[in-house]
Amino acid sequence: MIRQIKRVAKISQQSSYSKITFNTNLPLSITVLEKLYQNQYKLQVGKQELKARSNRTLSVNKQYWGILEENKEAILNLSHLVQKPEIYNSNSAFLDIEFDLFAQLLEEDPTPIQTLKKQMVEKMLDATTSKEEFLTLTYMLLAQNQGIFHFPIFLEGKKILLQFEKQDLHTTVFYLAFENLGPIRGIIRENGKILDISFEVMFDKSYQLLQKELKQNDLHITVTRTDMMVPLFNPSDVLLDVKG
Known part of the structure; x- marks a missing residue:
């Protein structure tokens, strides 16, 4: 085995990516740092902090796997979110x-x-x-x-x-x-x-x-x-x- x-x-x-890659189906590790307003969140992805939208309500200080997609207006959207086991926190x-x-x-x-x-x-x-x-x-x-x-x-x-x-x-x-x-x-x-x-x-x-x-x-x-x-x-x- x-x-x-x-x-x-x-x-x-x-x-493994050496830098954050958007618009890919390979999941990224995401930590939710702060809820900003409505469906907007401040995230940590690797060593980088960024803002992204999520249609799903996320928990602050929790970790997720997910896909980051950038639209034509350069707005980042989260999709295919899976919360990591509690141990990852x-x-x-x-x-x-x-x-x-x-x-x-x-x-x-x-x-x-x-x-x-x-x-x-x-x-x-x-x-x-x-x-x-x-x-x-x-x-x-x-x-x-x-x-x-x-x-x-x-x-x-x-x-x-x-x-x-x-x-x-x-x-x-x-x-x-x-x-x-x-x-x-x-x-x-x-x-x-x-x-x-x-x-x-x-x-x-x-x-x-x-x-x-x-x-x-x-x-x-x-x-x-x-x-x-x-x-x-x-x-x-x-x-x-x-x-x-």
């Missing part, structure tokens, strides 16, 4: 671990999940661990208790969310979220030596990229579009349960 995730991560890296909710090191552990360690769990517990017991990092590790362990592997980490400094759940010996469901591809949900089924993989995405360009880049002779891959997607595990849901 990690090989397929690495391929998607590579696609995300290759398609806090940088401290993501562990300071790069994806490449994480992938290397999964590939090379004979018992990677046990090793990761041991490392998490050791880190929680370390007196130098910050309160925020301790909370993130706690959520990761709570997810594992539900059979879900929840890893909020970084890819070249950008936040990514990796989640997967083993349903049976031959079936794994997963949820991936990349800042410039949006959320991706899928299922991997082992059929002898053949892997049958299905991906669902929420943006047209993400769909086109995966269709093009994920073709392999030893894999049977399907990619479809969907309008609804949720993570396998949401820390804010656990927090609500604890408060209740």
